Amino acid sequence: MVDSPDGRMEEVLDYLGRFPFLGLDLETTGLDPHRDRIRLLTLATEEGAITFDLFRVPQALEALKPLLASPRGPVLVGHNLKFDLGFLLKAGLEVEGGRLWDTGLVHQVLNAEARMPSLKELVPELDKTLQTSDWAGPLSQEQLAYAALDALVLHGLYQEQHKKVNQRSLGKVVAIEHRALPAIAWMELSGAPFDPALWEEAVAEGEGSLRSIQEALPKGVNWNSPQQVLRYLRELGLNLPNTTEETLAQHQDHPLVAALLRYREAAKRLSTYGEKWAEYVHPTTGRIHPSWQQVGAETGRMACRKPNLQNIPRDQALRRAFRAPQGRVLVKADFSQIELRIAAAIAREERMLRAFEEGQDLHTLTASLVLGKDPKEVTKEDRQLAKALNFGLLYGLGAEGLRKYALAGYGLRLGLEEAQRLREAFFRTYPALRRWHLSQPEGEVEVRTLTGRRRVTDRFTEKLNTPVQGTGADGLKLALALLWERRHQVRDTFPVLAVHDEVVVEAPEGAAHAAQDWLVQAMREGMAEVVGEVPIEVEVGVYRDWGVTPLAVGHAQ
């Protein structure tokens, strides 16, 4: 326990610096790095733990900088390090990802799990009752022992996980996760800029349209209840299997069904994207700090919660509420058709690869090849159809599925035979895709992304989708990692959103150009590292807000 400033600090640091790895754990006065403070910082070696009481020795943090924040040094082992990094970052201590080992993330990578387990789940004998005790006042012996034990158990876990990572050849993936980790902590701490007044405007308009739609619907039925809707429609003589948009879309000619569809859209807007959002604005930063889940999907994709910023409607009225503060801008960049490129690389589909190399529009190409038209004669509708073919058939959609998918997703009505014919034409056009599908083994197998991320599944469609979606996630994480590692190339610039194939950063208006280059280079290099030979295209623009009000547009290949 280090609870008084004395001359031993240098000695202690010297001692700690000689170990290959250190368990790291913070006890804080709360969960919010913007409001709460670090009380204890524990570093554990296999010999024992040293706990610094930062209330009594605040200068210890500064003294620990050379040990914790230099690019080289002991591996820092912790559980859910995003939490600790948020507090350390807030305190001005920047840790490099190459030195980290997060037992939570590694467990998720080892088992392809979308949820991070608690440390208690990995070390059942651990007693967590003190975790939520009062860490602001005088500390009991039990509390001190708890802080030390938490850090100590990490050693055993690290050894165990390290072995499994090597056995399953997951070293590369684990490295990607650890390099991305500081960037994600950074993004969460920074938060997204949000203007509640603009949001409220959109909400008010939504309320108006909901009211007018409600007038077209009979009273006495809860239109939010699928059960009641189904019963009502049956009384009208419409016997439907369910009330999904896909089903209802086939009866749009019925005025009540049409009104119901409009009601659903308006109601969704107001329930999920309504008044509640004011609560998410942080009282001190004035921004929204969602919880980014680094391994949020079994494929390796990220997820986002409380609130989810990855499913904001594309409606400009809502997106413009994500608005940079005065004098600042948002730079938004996204990968163009990234999953198709990755699929083409994995399946070695020469025709697709050639099209990408020549800079062709793949949806137009598919339309022209499948429909036997000159590319110049491909209509907007043809291209829409090709989009449905490309995205649906790639991952194992059947003819019946294609019909529904084309109708629900693209508003296109196809007959079953027509769908069948298009499906066959698609696979004749891209024979390597067919071979890729046919080459999938039966039963439970492991599938991997191009970086080696692993998932075990027995489902055909997951065998196809996981390597593609997961490789995209790997490339995006490498891009985020590069932003962190190259953060000194820019000033006052940081990531605020990551949406699967899109990254948004915030920058001073005068530095927009530099921020754009920084972002585009990281995205190109990050993705290029995982896909190899396929060209990567990144579309980028500078805006006041989330892609609504442009200042300048650029293009980089």
Add this chain to the structure above:
DNA sequence: GCCATGCGCGCC
């Protein structure tokens, strides 16, 4: 009142 589940739908 709390909690789990199913349905439905926003995004990629």
Add this chain to the structure above:
DNA sequence: AAAGGGCGCGCATGGC
């Protein structure tokens, strides 16, 4: 031969 995949959240419902 056939099989899109991945999330989070709000509401309704039913059990306690």
